[in-house]
Each structure stands twice: as structure tokens, then as C-alpha cells.
Amino acid sequence: MPDVNACQICGAPAPPITGQCDGVAGYRLLRDPWSSTPSFLDGNLHFSCLSESDRNGLFFDEFTRMLRAGHEEIESLDGSPPPLTRMGLGMTEIFSGTECCVFQSSVADRWMVVKRNGPWFRLRLEDITEIARGVTPRSSSDVVPYRLPVDLGSGVTGLSLTSLLSVLGVADRYEPDVVEYEAIDYYSPKLLLEYTARAPLRLPREAVVFLTEYAQDYSPVSYDDEA
Ligand SMILES: [Zn+2]
Numbered sequence: 001m002p003d004v005n006a007c008q009i010c011g012a013p014a015p016p017i018t019g020q021c022d023g024v025a026g027y028r029l030l031r032d033p034w035s036s037t038p039s040f041l042d043g044n045l046h047f048s049c050l051s052e053s054d055r056n057g058l059f060f061d062e063f064t065r066m067l068r069a070g071h072e073e074i075e076s077l078d079g080s081p082p083p084l085t086r087m088g089l090g091m092t093e094i095f096s097g098t099e100c101c102v103f104q105s106s107v108a109d110r111w112m113v114v115k116r117n118g119p120w121f122r123l124r125l126e127d128i129t130e131i132a133r134g135v136t137p138r139s140s141s142d143v144v145p146y147r148l149p150v151d152l153g154s155g156v157t158g159l160s161l162t163s164l165l166s167v168l169g170v171a172d173r174y175e176p177d178v179v180e181y182e183a184i185d186y187y188s189p190k191l192l193l194e195y196t197a198r199a200p201l202r203l204p205r206e207a208v209v210f211l212t213e214y215a216q217d218y219s220p221v222s223y224d225d226e227a
Contacts (some may be wrong), residue, residue: 002035007046008034008041008042012169013148013168014173016044018122018197018201020174022044022119028086030062031062033056034053038077038078048172048173048174051119056117060116063114066089067091067112068090068103073085089112091105099115099204099206100203102114109220113203113204124140132211136201139197139198139200144194146194146195148168148192153188156186157186161197183195184196
């Protein structure tokens with residue numbers, strides 16, 4: 001079984017940082033373009049690995065299809081019946097450009113920008129509002145739990161993000177300089193590091209132009225901006 005905490009493309013440690021590394025849960029039933037045997041993608045992806053991969057077009061097609069779909073039947077891994085039921089997000093595509101597409105939820109104030117070379121960005125109402133004001137939004141400061149591949153000791157919470165990524169051997173997969181990183185806690189029995197990492201959401205220019213215009217006429221579905 002592949003390690004969900006490792007990058008599913010390069011196999012190296014992959015702590016999630018919005019806009020630089022994110023994960024796809026196995027229950028989404030997305031075909032894994034990087035696996036040598038038929039399997040569903042389950043785990044993290046460095047966006048640098050994703051955007052450089054020659055298979056990112058396959059990923060884009062699968063990922064955006066899942067975003068649009070509601071419940072849909074898909075073939076099992078070996079093609080034999082019965083088919084599996086994929087629970088898509090039921091989003092609507094509201095923009096399709098040369099670099100990216102933008103999707104809108106029908107039930108909440110949520111959007112997703114997906115670049116054609118793979119990376120994706122989740123947007124909340126406050127992000128859309130900031131974009132409309134000409135501000136680059138930053139990701140939320142939610143606490144991220146990440147299981148380290150090895151015990152780095154209690155001193156791990158004193159490391160800067162650059163140092164942490166260097167120790168893990170993946171500094172070149174990220175842009176730590178633009179991230180506001182804070183280690184929260186480390187639970188060594190489970191190698192569990194908790195941190196917050198706020199990073200600028202650097203969307204393609206065409207998405208910013210579209211969303212700036214779009215935000216002018218948008219009426220929120222709900223003001224309860226729950227997580
Ligand atoms: Zn990688």
C-alpha cells in the first residue's frame with residue numbers, strides 16, 4: 001500500500017501546504033495515473049511534481065470530472081462488474097480558460113480553481129472578496145496534522161519550514177519562503193506533527209480577472225462560513 005503521506009508521484013515526504021501540496025482521498029475513486037497497477041489515487045501530491053508530470057492531463061480530466069459529477073457509476077479497477085459509485089462534488093464549471101477552469105458549488109460559498117497542469121485551489125467567500133479587492137488571498141490557518149516518516153524528536157517544533165523540508169529532503173518541491181508557518185505540537189508516539197501554514201493562493205491571471213468580475217454580482221448562498 002502506498003503511504004498517503006508521501007507524494008504519490010515521487011514517493012518523497014509530502015506535508016500538505018495549500019497551493020504547493022495537497023491530497024486526494026481514496027474514497028473519491030480517482031484513477032491513479034502514476035501507479036503501475038490499476039488503482040485509485042489515495043494520498044498527497046507535490047504540486048511541483050504534478051505540474052511537471054507528463055500525466056497531469058489525465059489527472060486534470062479525472063479530477064474535474066469528479067468535481068462536476070454527482071453520484072455516478074464508474075468501472076471497477078479491473079473492469080469487472082459491479083461498477084463502483086463515485087460521490088462527486090456536484091460543482092458547476094463557471095469558467096474555462098487556457099490555463100485553468102473555475103468550479104462553483106451549488107450548495108455553499110465554495111469554489112475550486114484547477115490548473116490544466118494539475119494544481120488546484122479551494123476558495124471561500126472571503127477569498128473571492130479579497131480577489132475582487134485586488135488582494136492575493138492567503139489560505140486559511142487551519143491546523144494540519146502530518147505523520148512524519150521518521151521521528152525527528154521534540155526539537156522538530158523549533159524548526160523553520162525551510163529546515164523541516166530540508167530535513168525531509170523535499171525543500172526543492174516547495175516554496176517555503178512565501179509561507180507563514182507555525183509548528184503547533186508534536187506527538188512522537190505517532191510521529192504526528194501539527195502545524196499551520198498560510199500561503200498565498202497564486203491563481204492564474206485569467207482566473208483572477210474572471211473572479212474579480214464574477215464577485216461583483218455574486219450573492220452568497222450562506223453567511224455561515226463554516227469549515
Ligand atoms: Zn513529489
